[in-house]
Amino acid sequence: MPSFKLLEAASNELDIIQSVLIIGAGLTGLTAAIRLRQANFKVTVLERSPAMQDIGAGIQIPPNCSRVLEGLGVLQKIENEAIAPQTLIIRSQKGDQLHSQIINSDDDHGSAYPHLVIHRADFIRVLYEEALELGVHIQLDARVDYVDFEAGSVKLLTGATFTADIILGADGEHSICRKLLQGPKNTSQSSGNLVYRVMVPASVVALDPDLHCLIKPGGIQAWYGPGSHLICYQLDRDDSFNVVLTLPAPAGAPTIGPQPADINELREYFHDWDPRLQKLLDLTDQTQCWTLHEHKLSDKWVHPSGRFILLGDAAHPILPYM
Ligand SMILES: Cc1cc2nc3c(=O)[nH]c(=O)nc-3n(C[C@H](O)[C@H](O)[C@H](O)COP(=O)(O)OP(=O)(O)OC[C@H]3O[C@@H](n4cnc5c(N)ncnc54)[C@H](O)[C@@H]3O)c2cc1C
Structure with missing residues (x-):
């Protein structure tokens, strides 16, 4: 800093x-x-x-960020609310494993700082409470x-x-x-991409014979296809399994802020991807969608x-x- x-x-x-x-x-x-x-x-x-709203969903805290949080003296409080997934697995759209990497381990193979996943509202709450405790005035x-x-x-x-x-x-x-x-x-201008957020019950994912590998032994899993990708991981909150899907916005579509969307749009778009993803998307009828923006630096x-x-x-x- x-x-x-x-x-x-x-x-x-x-x-x-x-x-x-x-x-x-x-x-x-x-x-x-x-x-x-x-x-x-x-x-x-x-x-x-x-x-301070209880909004958002999963967010990753990579090791460079957890190092900053340790410097602030809040890393332990964040870790209490977070999960440290063991692996990062990257797959093709059909499900073939392209890459696997240990991101947290008890021995010396991982980084010196943890790679965490946490619910954004928990992350914000820990920082907010710490700031108040230190005497920051928040209006x-x-x-x-x-x-x-x-x-x-x-x-x-x-x-x-x-x-x-x-x-x-x-x-x-x-x-x-x-x-x-x-x-x-x-x-800000539209980047041409939409992002969808889906939350499904982690306990149901864990019990499904095809899906339980997304939870045990525990990891961040991503699928990549042309112009699109999906990433998912379990959160330490309310039995939540967090899924984020990014895909191109239809031509001429207006830019939108976070709002409920039709999950069938996702089922249709990902219909010929890894069949496990269809199973995952069948676990809920709810999704939120918004336009990803970018702007000239x-x-x-x-x-x-x-x-x-x-x-x-x-x-x-x-x-x-x-
Ligand atoms: C789908 C998605 C997934 C992401 N995942 C990750 C991830 O896994 N890991 C990661 O590190 N980053 C991730 N990011 C990026 C990350 O969310 C942002 O970089 C981060 O939230 C930016 O924080 P910020 O405080 O700068 O802005 P914000 O989080 O937008 O906070 C701005 C604050 O300012 C307030 N505000 C706005 N206007 C005013 C005003 N006029 N007066 C007073 N207050 C105002 C707002 O209410 C808000 O509280 C992701 C982003 C997206 C879109």
Whole structure:
């Protein structure tokens, strides 16, 4: 986290930076808040949601991220809510195994840091509670409408204003901060892909003779075909088995935010893939679908005043697994 080290160094030497305002209480904003509070800054986080929502599904925490979490002192708490799958298995669309790799093991074959899978809501909750415990002030129901980069001030939709020595814009993919910093033209565009999320009962997967290999001995499993892929793993929450499917959006389809979709679209699209996938998709009638966005990367992440920095998806959203 080089930018935090710079802030810390500047603060120690010049004793000028004392307060930091962070826009967005997602993974980026909360991680930044914890680190900066540990470095003794006065930290306020402004989050538009009225409550920390119990939303999302599975998310992978690869070893480089768990190393950062250990540095923050929260890795053990995260591990308590997560699963450390033993293997990563990659298959062709027909199910032939192309690659297998041990990603967590008790001996020296794995990484020094674990590769975890966790429910996003649990991940956020651990970071949120840690930030509060350290004395970060988190203001919910606080939608930022404008940032004055020169003055170091932020205006909410309600008209309330906040000022700080430094402001971090961690307001995600559709960031208002990025729009204000880089201009309205640099907005997110559809990547041409849809992502579907399916949750099925892990206990049913475990009992099915064709599917139990997806759970025992435990791993992250992926299938790749032309322009499409599917990835799945078990979560340590509510008997959940998490399946994420990415495929091309139909030509001319409008971009959509997360919304319920027809699971038959998936059954149809994957009908000639590995037959185990059809069995998996037959375990539920529910799915959510949304458009994956991308946007042109800019190197303008810091305002010339030196008082504003873009972070996380607001600066550089990533497309999953591609
Ligand atoms: C399908 C999918 C799967 C993924 N899987 C993984 C994975 O396995 N592992 C991984 O590391 N990454 C994964 N990613 C990427 C990861 O989810 C993002 O990189 C990460 O969530 C970005 O966090 P963030 O805090 O920058 O943004 P966000 O999570 O979008 O958080 C932004 C926050 O800012 C708030 N906000 C927005 N606007 C305002 C405003 N005007 N005022 C105040 N608050 C505001 C929002 O409510 C939100 O809480 C995946 C992404 C997708 C789409």
